[in-house]
Amino acid sequence: MSAASCLLTEDQFLCSICLDVFTDPVSTPCGHNFCKACISQHWDTKVPYQCPNCNKLFHTRPELLVNTFISEMAAQFRQSAQQKASRSSSEQQVVKPGEVPCDVCTGTRLKALKSCLVCLASYCETHLEPHLARAGLNKHQLIDPVENLEGRMCVKHDKLLKLFCKTDQVCVCMLCTVSEHKTHDVVPLKEEYEGKKAELGKTEAEIQQMIQKRRLKIQEMNRSVELSKEGADREIADGVQVFTALKESVERSQAELIDTIKEKQRETEEQAEGFIRELEQEISELKKRSSEVEQLSRSEDQLHLLQSFTSLNAAPPTKNWTEVRVRPPSYEGTVVRAVTQLEETLSKQMKKLLELKRVQQYEVEVTLDPDTASPYLILPDDGKQVKDSNVRKNLPDNPKRFDYCFCVLAKQSFSSGRFYYEVQVKGKTEWDLGVARESINRKGKIAPSPQNGYWTIWLRNENEYQAGASPSVRLSLKSQPEKVGVFVDYEEGLVSFYDVDAAALIYSFTGCCFKEKLYPYFSPSNNKGGKNSAPLIISPVNPTE
Template identity: 50%
Template sequence: MCKTHGEYLELFCQKDQEFLCQSCKDSDHTTHKIVALEEEAQVRKTQLVREKKHTDQMIEERLQKIWEFQNSMKASRDNAAEAMSCSKRVMTAVVDYMKRSQAELSEVIEMKQKKTEKEAKGFIKELEGEIMQIKQQNLQLNQVSLDADPFTLLEKFISLTITPPQVKDWSDVTLNSDQFIAQGAWAKLETTVMREISMLCDPDLKEKQRHGVDVSLDPDTANLYLTVSADGKQVTHGDRKRNLPDKPERFGHVFNVLAKEGFSAGKFYYEVQVKDKTQWNLGLANQSINRKGDMRLSPTNGYWTIWLRNGHEFQANAGPAVNLPVRERLQKVGVFVDYEEGEVSFYDVDARAHIYSFTGCNFTERIFPFFSPCVNDGGKNSAPLIITPVKYEN
């Protein structure tokens, strides 16, 4: 009720932000914009809904960011734990291997030393035999030279038969002391140990490489700015658009290309060289993906990929993205897929280390290896993506 007029407050003054009765309106607020109380309440309610929607969105964005940070933190912890586990396995294996190799190494060194000693003793015996022959000849010569009578000396010398001793030229004969026996043996051991270490950093990568397949790029799917090599193993980005038919299977606006080979069952593995590149995309894609418009690389859209940007920004496009630790000197990426288990895993082949895995993937159609060399960036990213043969050592 209005305290001044005793009437119901049914109106609202938007200028003074006050509740009014009819008499208030006709007295002090005649020039102000007056609206019904219900109308003003509806306006304010709309504002509240809009504000709440905005604040809800802000909360959602921050929750999303927290989720991303938590995932990155988890990935970092997992990678750290994996690195610690790997280092322990490596050190244990190295110690065990060194212990096992010590006896073998000692035996090799001892055998070489015995061989050298035997050879030296043989040379010494042979030289001593020649010295005996030479001494016998010297004895004959001394007997003649000691004769004081000139006639007798000449007579003996003329009748003396001098037979050259059966000796050989020793000037070029040397004994190989093999002073680098230990260094050579250790170098061989070091090579073996390093190979064993490389296998230990991810012990099951070797098993995954057993599923290696021959993959070739499909030029009919390549964006018109991409060039696929004649053997189908390399792809680069160029500045000029190629004059080729725009087939339905060809990527239109993004610099992508698929493999010729698609898979709808089983396990398979392939490797891609990314050396000297500052950006690229690699992974798997559904056959039914949109190839003509822009698309977001995520499992929801039928992509399971990782990428590199600016030479150091490394992430898995998991929707939301997961930032990955930068891998120094990453030159070759291995991709393993288990269709039935819904797994797509990426590996640093040279370091034999795990990079990232998509798990629980629900594959329902044919999937294809997916590649993008990205723009050449004025030559900074001109190196090709190269599909390389899988080297599986049994």
Template identity: 50%
Template sequence: MAASASASCLLSEDHFLCSICLDVFTDPVSTPCGHNFCHNCIALKSCLDCLTSYCQTHLEPHRTVSGLKRHQLINPVENLEDRMCRKHDKPLELFCKPDQTCICLLCTVLDHKNHDVVPLKEERKGLKVELKRTEAEIQQMIQERQLKIQEIQQSVELSMNAADREQQKKQAQDFINGLELEICELENRRSEVDQLSGSEDHLQVLQRLPSIRASPSMKTWTEDQLREDMKKVFEAELRRVQQFSVEVTLDPDSAHRELVLSEDRKQVRHGDGRKKLLDKPQRFSVYCNVFGEQRFSSGRSYFEVQVKDKTKWTVGVARESIDRKGTIPLSPAHGFWTIWLRNGDQYEALDEADVHLRLTSSPQKVGVFVDYEEGVVSFYDADSADLIYSFIGCCFTDRLRPFFSPCLSDGGRNSAPLVITPIVHIK
């Protein structure tokens, strides 16, 4: 269809009229001598244009016109005007970038001197690339908003009780509604891009694309209000869990022999060598781990650990009855609910399958929250109030204890201690 339309732009109106009935061709045929008529108009045995003799078997379909639809032939001039220069009656083969218009070759000489002019085919190719890029950007914006809605809903579900959950739902619902409206608008824009991608009307695409791409209010919402409202939601959640803060100190009887504990039992780091300590049953003997002295067997508990200046660490809770002598995987199935840092920037939650954590910033202080009855262990960036990860649906049948590993010092690169810090409540 597009090829036929391109061919038609080189024809005049006379090419579509039968010289016998003087109307638009119906079932057009060509005579051997090269003239064209409606099939039913031919009653003679010679061409009325040049009087050349012929027989019916010599007639062939009109190659130029037969591929065009009837409605295109009824208004041939109107159809040609879409692709012909109205001023010079020449094909529109070029595109003027400053004026954003299609022009003919004669226009470049008379009306568009010194303008940036490119072949129309080249401009169309670039425009199709721009449409694909726009569609990809819109899809990314949709996914970002869908992810934010999931994060808010997850935060609401992790609220401590029904009353808290209802209160937070009211706070978060307006924000969610705004995101859903933006998603709806973006879906409409993506649909419009799909339509433009199949359009042959170059000028239409040029006129509509800027309005599709322009979204100043949405950009402001995304970068400013989105961040601010999300911060309020997560700060409210962190304030609630901080109400359940407990005093935590390190248990020296459980500490691996290469670990060094501070006198107040609030800090632990890897030392230079093994100390001469009794190998008690409760002491970790394979990895540089240490328990907190506190036990959690009911209710809710929260504590914070400074992880500043470290390249490796592991923090969380574990069953008191775990094997402290063997090489056991750090997973819920083996009694561990932990997150860790490796290689300075690789954060993972050690769930049944390790979960890579994409954090917007490196936490300096990690908050650990346990709801024993609800079966929840959550980790927070205590400074930004961001929820890092949650283990949910856990079934606790044993007492839980705070679990820490400062990991090896790596020649001093990871010598900073883990520090159990006082709770600084979010205002």
């Protein structure tokens, strides 16, 4: 029997009236089976007597007898289904706080998988099965499990809320539309749902846009912080540069002051041996004072240095030797002269910084023009670097191109106003930089000079700097520039070159007469077997303020 039951399905033991497993199954004369109570109740309300399955009519009410075979089979199937449900229940999840429980489970309640809007009940996996398998139940509307299904019923008419009253903005049932909502604007629930869902989608898009705007604002603020930090770093670098010069000047003044005092001391020793002890004491005090000056000069505490400076600026506390027959040395003006020299050094340093800041405000965008580049040069796509390739490329020889010298011009030209750009020359042993007029000769050998339309400076042999004047001018620089700034005032006829890191002027062409377009001019020179392989790089300007 058990082997046979494996071939039977649940549909074979369902009453077509109650859609449940047979209870006291009986057979009609036409051979169909029903629960005894179901068919009896059906015939109590339906006349004439008719089979619910095949619609066969009976003139008299048939006598119903229990089908023993079907009854036994249904009982075994019910028992098997209960055991299966029991095993399935143990495998399913027990409902947890916050989850929707199955309304059919007794004892341990399991987590509901779906809720039925027709039955107004929630079902676990086992109790949901009839809604998935039976013809009468699989048309019910199933949704994700929700609580309070009763809230989906009209409290007044006990009917399902299937409509939406747009006038009162409430959900209503069919009977509501013929009573208190009779004249109102009523639409199907699905229609209003789709409308509201579209509005929510629009609201979500607006919220996402607001979020994006705020994220962009955060990025903007972070960028502002980064720029602020960069500015602070530059200001610190400038401060270190200024105070380093100040410190060096103080140390030089101190050394000169000590030398002067010692020289006068020696003269005094030759005049009066008897005053040696007292003079040595004065020298000791002066040295102590010198140490205080040195210590103060090394202080990075700006307020402390300025507050202490006045007291140390006073004349040193030495004895007046006017009444002594040996004339004492005079120290009048020694410290003042040192301080004056210090002020002049600081003033010059600040003047250089301010001058560089002034010209940097005229920064322009500069990119290299590949149509003018020598066939030996390499230019990346961004047009911001150039170097020698050691190999001559096969390029079209247009009138704009330099065919022999390792030169290239910028795409941008200038015929008025002021402009400034910076070029990194770090690691190079030779280079040329400057500006050139549009009509320059670009073929064969070139002799850069103002007469030939070039205003340039150059480096040769690692440390030999010259300006391309007529004749050329040898330049003596305190340090080797790693970044060179080029400034042009077209109307003023001025071309100036700056050591950016040192904030120092390298050279200026003055009194120039410009009548044509001017182009930034670059030459990385030959790479000298790899010694001069570093590129010239057009760098963004980082203002010193």
